[in-house]
Every structure is written in structure tokens, then in C-alpha cells.
Amino acid sequence: MEEAPPNFGAELKDAFKPVNTWVASSISWMSDVEEFFRERSLIEKEYSSKLAQLAKRYFEKKAKKTASLSVGDTPLMTPGSLESASMTTWNSLITTTEIVSQEHDKLANDMVSKCADTLKVLSSRYDAFRIQHERFEKRLTSERDAQYSELRKSKAAYDSTCKELETKRVKVDKAFDHGRPKAQKSYDTQMVEMHNVKNTYLISLSVTNAWKEKYYHSDIPDVLVSLQDLNETRVQAMNTVWKLSSTMESDSLIRCSDHMKALAAEIDRNLPHLDSLMFIAHNQPQNGWQEPPDFFFEPSPIWHDTDEIVVDTMAKVWLQNKIAKSQTGLYSLRQEVEKRQKDVESMRMKREKARGSSEAAGGRTTTEEMDILRNLLSGQEELASVDSKRVALEVEVDTVRQACGDIDKNAHTHKFKATSFKLPTSCDLCKDRIWGLSSKGMTCKDCGFNCHVNCEMKVAANCPGPLDKTAKKALKDVRKSSAAGMSIDRLSELPSANGSSHGLGLNRSNTVTSVSTISTTTANTSTASAATPTLVSPLERAGTVKAATNNPAPTPVATSSPKPPTRRVLAPPPTKYIAELPAGDVKPSGPKAKMLYGYTATNDGEISVGEGKEIVVVEPDVGGWTKVRNGMAEGLVPSAYIEMSSGSASTSTPVELDSRRISVISGEKKKGPVVAPKRGAKKLVHVQAVYDYKARTGDEFDMAEGDKFVLIADDDGNGWAEVEKNGVKKMVPANYIERV
Template sequence: MEEAPPNFGAELKDAFKPVNAWVQNGISWMADVEEFYRERAVIEKEYSSKLAQLAKRYFDKKSKKTASLSVGDTPLLTPGSLESASMTTWNSLITTTEIISQEHDKLANDMVAKCADTIKVLNSRYEAFRLQHEKFEKRLTTERDAQYSELKKTKASYDATCKELEGKRVKVDKAFDSGRSRAQKGYDHQMAEMHNIKNTYLITLNVTNAWKEKYYHSDIPDVLCSLQDLNETRVQAMNTVWRLSCTMESESRIRESDHMNALAAEIDRNLPHLDSLMFIAHNQPQNGWQEPPDFFFEPSPIWHDTDEIVVDEMAKVWLQNKIAKSQSGLYSLRQEVERRRKDVESMRAKREKARGSSEGAGGKTSIEEMDILRNLLSGQEELASVDSKRVALEVEVDTVRQACGDIDKNAHTHKFKSTSFKIPTSCDLCHDKIWGLSAKGMTCKDCGFTCHANCEMKVPANCPGPLDKTAKKALKDVRQHKGASTSTDKLSELPATNGSSHGLGLGRSNTVTSVSTASTSAPVAPARVSTPLGRSDTVKSTTTPISPVTASPKPPTRRVLAPPPAKYIAELPAEDMKADGPKAKMLYGYTANGNGEISVGEGKEVVVIEPDEGGWTKVRNGMVEGVVPTSYIEMLAPPKPSPAPVELEASSSRRTSMIKKGPVVPPRRGGKKLTHVQAIYSYKARTADEFDMAEGDRFVLIAEDDGNGWAEVEKNGVKKMVPANYVEKV
């Protein structure tokens, strides 16, 4: 069985410097071989000159003595051109000496032209080719070190953010009543920022490890294999020169032909890879090569955390946008990598074919073969660069999916473009003003969503698709109305939504596990907003209402044709609720724990729909109805004149600063009557967890919308999800 040829990339791994030095020594040694042939040519030239001078001198002597030696000093008949046999023989000897002189002169010229000059050219080519490898390796190392540096910077940024977060937490603890809400807002913002930077750090960590693995297992081994190929090509070229010089000497010196043939046979046994085997045997470590360890997550000394990807709702939005950006460029990169890989394989096939041709032609390395080698190295360099980008994007996508699953399955990412606003514009996400005229904001080309450049990655992937100007304006009004409604209720609901000390969520680690991504795929359609009369009406433009089909000649493509999810419908303030029953006030904040219950913040006023039944009372908070523990509410007397705004603000501040723990919740009452809902729009299920609906279909309501735009219903004993804004209670 034939022994497999050695492979530097597989055997030596991270050994570019010694391999490069070894190959450089071999190329430098070619100068000695060149000098040898030049000196040998000088000797042959001197010998040829001396033989020629000798032959000329004795030709002159012969011409003077030919007549006397042939016919005597005083012949009677001039012999003319006739020579004696002895002189003819002598003339042949001198002529042979002259021919030998010419043969040595030809051998000297051939040694310079075919050996010394050839080695000089090869030496220059191989050295230039070796320097390309050195430059390639330096570039790979520089890119690797740059990635290491990026990881270090990301780690430093993460530590600094954690330190700042700790400072925000301390400020909240030390803040007085008047400044606590502002401190809490700063703390929440910094917490979200820390999560994003942490995720960036973890993603960069995985990218760096993948980059490192590619560097040691793909890039450097390819360079080493190319250096091995260069050295073996050099050895083959040296064998070619040596065989040529041997043949020339055999032809010029017949008497030494046996010795030259023996030397040629000895040269033939000098296989190119034998030097490589000896080098490997003397350079391979005793215990084998040890791969450098992977990088790992280092928790901040200020903010003690785990190495888990943060997957709370805000982080999932950022991750969803992150994976969308990565996916957008991954497909084209994969195609480019495949194309470049095919080019490299094609050039390798050409290289093998050229090597076979050179062996058939006596081992002569042609200029075309050198061009193939140069193109092959250039193709490998381009492939390594593009493949590194592909690996980085794939690791980003895999890292996010391992933590969150198919988070981008039903996502509809906004198509943002950089925008300069000439008029005052509010961010549809944080609802702050977008300042500056030089591309300080972003606008979705499909639905017109506007936001700060820094808010782009925080916008949920729920774009409704291409809309006309009228629909964009109406949806803009809905978003701004929602932002105004959310800001008014935010402070009063803080104690009910935080479970840590002081009711402000000051935990030192908020890393959470993965959650369902169903909320990111809720359908979006013509918006309905709350009115002061407690009902939902379709938002209308001053000229054209939002409907599934517009009046324009070429209506734009819509992604869905139904009302928006409940998260686009602002909750009615308590004072705007329809006065269709007695009112009560929440003595304690309550969080829903089961079907039919609702979450209400402390101090909120609700409308009592059904009186106490088994310790539970059915109430309405805004547009949401459900039951809360009777012990958590206090019935209110008929409305009195409202206190001054200052008194209300102070009262709200006192309620926010006081943490009350509600009484024990009674068991849920049995035999509660079922709530039915009826479809008001048709809907086609996108997954196996959703129902198909036709307008008028009835279902049993299991769980109302909890803020993600979906409701759980039951039909024929099967429970699935439907869009909450596609059904209404009956």
C-alpha cells in the first residue's frame, strides 16, 4: 500500500514561523547552487581556452613541419596538399583536442544559461512567492488579533456598563420621593443597555472563538500546505537543474558517462517529499500540538452575572433585529463562499495537471505553472476573508437561536432607512423628539415607523407591510396616542409590576430564560383606537379611511387585512371609562395568576361589573374585564369634585413610595360560567398552534390577551391561539 504523502496543515497546525524559516532557508540555499555552477563554468571555460590555445600552437607547428615531415626538406616534386599518414593522424589528434575545447566551452555556456541563470530566476520567483505567504499569514494574524482586541473592548464596555448600572441602582436606593421615578427610569434604561452590551459581548465571544478555530484549523493549515507545496516545487526544480547538468556532462564526456548515469540515478531517488518527512520528524512536538483554549464569559466584578443570553422582552426585540441583519447578508455570503471555493478547487485541479505535465517534460517548471500557483494562493486568501465573515454571521444567528429558538420565524422586520427630519418629529418607540437635521433618525420604508438611530435595534419586528400615505398617517396617530396613554399610566403601575425590594425591581441580576416568540408575529391591520366614550373606532384620515382596499388605481400590497393587535390600542384612563356601574379603588396591586383574572395596579379605579362571588369581584379596567380578589378593592362613594392637580400628584407620590402587601387571595370559585367570543374577521392560521377562522365563528375564551396580541380559545375540545383583535365577546 502506497504511503500517504505528508501534510503540513494537518500535522504541524500552528507552525508558520518555523515552516516559513525552513522554506526560506531552502530558497536561500539555491544561491549556493547557482554560485557552484557559475564557478564550475569558469573552470570549464579556462580548460576550454587552454585546450584551444594548445591546439592552435601545435597547428602552427604542424603547418611549418608538414612538408619536411611528409616529403623531406628538399623534394624534387612539390607534394602540394598531400600529407603523410602520420601527419594526418596528428592532425586528427589536434583537431580532436580543438573539438574537446569547443565541447567544454559549450558545456560552460550551458551551465551558465541553463543552470545558473535558471536557478537565479527560480530563486527570485520562489522568494517572491514565499513573501506572499508571509504577507498572507501576517494579514490573517492581524485580523485575528483585531478580533481579539474587539473582544477585549467589548468586555471592557460590558464592565463599564455594569459599573454604571450599579451606580444607577445606588441612586435609586438613595433617591427621595420626588426623584425616585426619574432614578428608576434611568436605572431601567441602563439595565436594558447593559443587557444589549452583554449580548454583544457574548456574541463577540462566540464569533472570536469561531474566528480562532477557523484561524488554527483552516486558514493557517492552508498557508502551511501552500508553503509545503512551494518547497516541494523548489526541490523538484532543483532536481530538474541537476538532471540537466548531468545530461550535459554525460554528452560532453563519454568516458565519464557511467559516473554521470550513477549520479543521475542518485538524483532520481531524491524525491521532493523526503525532505519534508525528515523536517516533520525533527519538528513535531513530543506530546502533539495543543490547541489554545476557547474564550469564555468573564462576569463583571461589579455586576455578577451568568453566561446566559438575556431573553427578556426588550432583549428579544434587540436580538430579533440582530438576527435579521445577520440573515440579510448571510445568504449572499454563502453563495460567494461557495463560488470562491469552486474557483480554488478548479485552480488546484489545474495545478495537479500542470505538475503532471512538468514531470512528463523532464520536471521543468514553466511560467504558466507559477501563474497557477500565484492565482491559487490569491484565491485562498480571498476565500478565507469571505469565509470569516460567513462564519461570524452564522455564529451570531446560531447563538441567538440556541437561546431564543426560531425568534425570526414570523417576524416582519422594518425596512429602515436613514432620514433627516426637517420638522419636529417624535420617536414612535420612546416618544421623545428626534433632534438634528443630519440623518439623526430612521424611517421604515413600508409603514413609516420613525425612531432615533439608537432606537432602531429596539423596535419590535411587527411591520404591517407596505402602506399608502393615508394608512401611514393613521398608524402614526395610533402609535403616538399609544405612547401618550402609556406615559400617563406608567408611574401608577410600577408597584404592581415589580416584585423586588421596595417595589422597584432593584435585583442585581435580571437574566431570564427563553420565552415564546409568538408575540412577535401578531397580525397587524387597520388600526382601532380607544375613544373617550369607551369604544373602539377605526382611525380615519381627513380624506380617506383605512380599509383593506384603497381608492388609488394601484393599491399597495398589504401583509394582513384586519385590525391591529391589542398592543396598539391604548387603555382608557379611569376618568374616561363608561359610567355603567359602581366604581371601586384597588387597595393593593394585583397580578393575574389564572384564566379570567386581570392585572391592576395599586390605586387604580375600576368599574364593578358583577358583585362579590366567593371572594372574587368582576371589574373592568379600561377596556379589559376580569376578576380580582374582593379584599383587594374598596367601593367608592359617588364622585366628588376632583382635588387640585398638586394634591393629586402628591397623593400619587405617596402611594408610589408605600409598598403594600395584599391579603391572602381566596381560592377561585367553582362553576364559573364560560365566556364565548365570536370572530369578527376571517383569519388564516400560519402555524399549527393557531385556529383558522371565518367571520361569525364562535369559541370558548380560555385566556384573554396578556399584551402580546393573542388570545387562547377552545373549540371542540381543542385549544389554540387566535388574534385577540379578530374576536369580540358575545
């Protein structure tokens, strides 16, 4: 049974440095062989010269003694020939010496031109080819170390985020009631950020392990096999030179032919892979090669956590976008990898064919074979680069799917592109201003969704698809109205007549906020409101800061400035219910209504009522809350949660009614709308203009001195107040008005 040839990639694994050193030493050793042939050529030259001088000297001596030695000094008859048989033989011997001198001179010249010069050229080529392997290995190692560095950065970012999260948690614990909601919201936001950073760390962990496995099991073994091919090709070339020198010496030195044949036989037995086997035998570890262990999740010393990917709602949105980005380039990378693998395999077949031709030609290395080896290495280098990217994307996708399943199955990812906004624009996700003119934001090419660059990965994959300008404008209006409690995610799923997203022309809810509510809100309310979309003024989305800068107001008469209201107090979702008396035991007295959503009381004076319950309105809505009776219990519920029965006056605002209609159309489970309830304020606050003012934007009112308005939100520090007139809410300079 024929012995299987050795394979550096399978046997040595991570041994590039010793293999490279060994191959470099072998190539360097070729210069010693070259010097040997040059010195041998000098010896042959010297020997040839001495033989020629010797033959010439003895030809001269022979000429003087030929007659004497042939016939004597005093012959009786002149011989017909001046040479005797012995002299003829001697002449032949001297002539043969002269011919041998010429053979040695020819051998000396051939040793320089056919052996020494050939070895010099081959040594230079092989060393240049070896250096190409060295550059390839350095690039692979650099890419691997860069990935290791990315993993360390991800770990450091994770630790830093966890530390910041712990700091914010401590602030929540130490915060007073009036500051607790803000601290809680900051904590929740940091929690989301920590989850995203953690997921990045875990994904980077998987990618690094995959990259490591590919490096040790694919990339480096391929380089080692190529180095092995280089060395074995070098050995074959050395054999060729040695055999040539042996043949030349055998032809010129017939009397030494037996020795030259023995040398040729020894050369024939020097198979190219015998050196490789010996090297393997002296370099292979006794206990076998041990692969470096995989990287594993290291919990932060501050935030103790597990190695499970976070799969809550916010994290799933981020993961969904992450997997979508990975899937985008994965298909093309797989095709490119397949194509390059075929090219590499084709070049390997050509290499085997060229090697067979070389053996058939007496072991002579051809230029074609060297070109094939060079092209094969280049193909492997390109394949390794593309395949590393494919492995990274596949591991990202597999890691997310193992944790979350096929979360991208019905996803419709937004097609974002970098955008520079010339006008003040608000992020449709976080509602904050997108500042800067140099690609500071992103815009969906299909539906026109605008967001910060940092918000791109947090946008839910619910793009309605390509829309025309009319549909995009309608959807933009809907997103603006989301500040009043509507969900953008549900609005974008509503079909329109032309199949695009349904856009409703909604206005802001007329629910009013109050400072008294936030001061009495419990921790449960804060937690619930943090999970609900917040209310944002249209002024904040229309560039109020710029307007305030361009319209400086005159210094008004000194007036008392009330504490600015908080516009982010939201009604909490139902979490618990209280016992109720049967409806039949209660005698209603007042308009009847029905609970559209279940509500759980969180403060004194409120009442818990289940979804669909029939209730009696005791006091109508004044500031976003309605006093009702459920059985024998009376208390307040959000006005947006109830619907008046037929024949009774409706307390629902247009936005609330549209929100209910949208819930029915979309078929989603009904949820309580976002409300901004005003507790403890039964009367509206009226203000009047003390100066004339000309509006600069569509979000501002024109004012004449003496005009009256209803105050919705006082100045919160930006110099503007929100007021209402004839059901329309807009902004005016805060120091242009006073309370009446």
C-alpha cells in the same frame, strides 16, 4: 502500499513563520546554485581557453617536427607523406583536444544561459510568490487580531456597563421617596443596556472562537499547503536545471559519462517531497501540536453574572433584531462561499493535471502550472474572506437560537433606513426627540416607524408590512396616542380593511397626574411603572422647545409657581389580592360597575379587586380614580380599570374604551391600561390667560386675555404648560396664564 504524501496544513497547523522562513531560505539558496553554475562556467571557459592555447601551441610544434619525426632529418627518398602513423595519431589527439576545447566553451555558455539565468528568473518568481503568501498570512492574522481586539472592547464595554449599573443601584438604595422612581427607572434602563452589552460580548465571544477555529483549521493550513506546493515546485524546478546541466556535461564529456549518469541517477532519486519529510521530522513537536484554548465568559468583577444569554422581553427584542440582521446577509454569503469553493476545487484539479503533465514531460515546470498556482492562492484568499463573514453570521444566529429558540419564526422585522428629519420628530419607541439633520434617525420603509439610531435594535419585530400613505398616517396617529396608555405592539397587529395595520384616531386620555401621588408611591409601584409604557406629552413630540424659543413671552406679574407634576406615574399591575366577602352578603347602594382588569392596591385608601368582579360605585371619577365597594370593603381603583353597567354613567375615556376594544379584537390576554392617576386632588385647577397669544403649531391654543382653561400639567422647566378646553388638550406659554 504507497506512502501518503505529507501535508503541511494537517501536520504543522499554526507554523506559518517557520515554514515561510524555511521556504524563503530555500528560495534564497537558489542564488547559491546560480553562482555555482556561473563559477563553473568561468572554469569551463578558462579550461576551454587553455585547451585551445595548448592545441595551437602543439600544432605549431608538430608542424616543425613532422617531417623530422616522420621520416628523419636526412631521408633517402622524399616520402610521399610528411606524417607518420604516430604523427597522424598525435594530430588526431591534438585535434580532439581542440574539439574538447570547443565543447567546454559550448558547455560554459549553456551553463550561463540554460542554468544560471534560469535559476535567477525562477528565484525571483518564487520569492515574489512567497511574499504573496506572506501578505495573505498577515491579512489573516490582522483580521484575527482585530476580532480579538473587538472581543476585548466588548469585554471592556461590558465591565464599564456593569460598573455603571452598580452605581445606579447604589443611587436607588440611597434615594429618598420623591427621587426613588427616577433613580429606579435609571437603574432599570441601565439594566437593559447592560443586558444588551452583555449579549454583544457573548456573541462576540462565540464569533471570535469560531474565527479562531477557522483561522487555525482552515485559513492557515491552506496557506501552508500552498507554501508546500511552492517549495515542492521549486525543488522540481531545481531538479530540472540539475538534470539539464548533467545532460549537457554528459554530452560534452563522454569520458565522464558514467559519473554524469550516476549524478543523474542521484538527481532522479531526489524526489520533491523528501526535503519536506525531513523538515517535518525536525520541526514537528514531540508531544503533538496543542490548539490554543477557547475563549470563555469572564464575569465582571463588579457585576457578578453567568455566561447565559439574557432572554427577558427587552433582550429578546434586541436578539430578534440581531438575528434578523444576520439572516439578511447569510443567504447570499452562503451562495458566494459555495461558488468560490467550486472555483478553488476546479483550480486544484487543474493543478493536479498540470503536475501530471509536468512529470510526463520529464519534470519540467511549465508557465501554465505557475499561473494555476497563483490563481489558486488568489481564489483561496477570496474564499477565506467571504467564508469568515459567513462563519461569523452563522455563529451569531446559532448562538441566539440555542438560547432563545426560533424567535425569528413569526417575526416581521422593520425595514429601517437612515433618515434626516427636517421637522422636529419624536422617537416612536422612547418618545424622546430625534435631534439633528444628518441621518440621526431611522424610518421603516413599510410602516413609517420612526426611531433613534440607538433605538433601532430595541424596536419589536412587529412590522405590519407595506402600507399606503393613509394607513401610515392612521398608524402614526395611533402611535401618538400610545402616550395615553395604548400599546404600539398590539395596535400594529390590528388588520384593516385593506390588510394593513389598523390605525385608530385616538386622543389623549383625560386622566390627570398629581404630585401627591408620586410622593406616596411605593417601591412596588415604581417597579411596575418602569415596565409599563410611559406617558409623553404631544408637545414633547411636536418641538415645544423650538416653539418656546420662537415665541418669547413678556414678563408676567409675579405669581407662585407650583411644583411641576410628574407625568410618568403609572398604575401597577396586579401582584397580590386580598380576601373578599361574598358578593351576596353585600347590599349595593349606587351604580353598578364591572372590573375589566384585576387591580392590586399599593397605597392606603386603595382596594384590591379581581378581574370581572361586580362592584358598586360609591363616588364617581374626578381625577382618574373611582371609589368603589367590593363586598364590605371600600376603596379607590383606577377609573380605566372599570366599566359601568348598562344604565349607569360610563367613567371610561374614549382612549380607554378603544384600548379595551383593541384587546378584544387582537385576542390578547387583557392587561390593565396605562393610567396616570391623580390621588388626593378632587377638584380641577382652572387657569386664565393674562395675555393674548397666537398659536404657532397645531399643538398650541390661540388665547385671548381672560380665556379660561383646565390646567393639566404645569410648567416642568421648558416654559410651557398643558391645558384643556372643550375636551381638547394643547400647550400654552406658562407665563401667559395664571391660576383662578
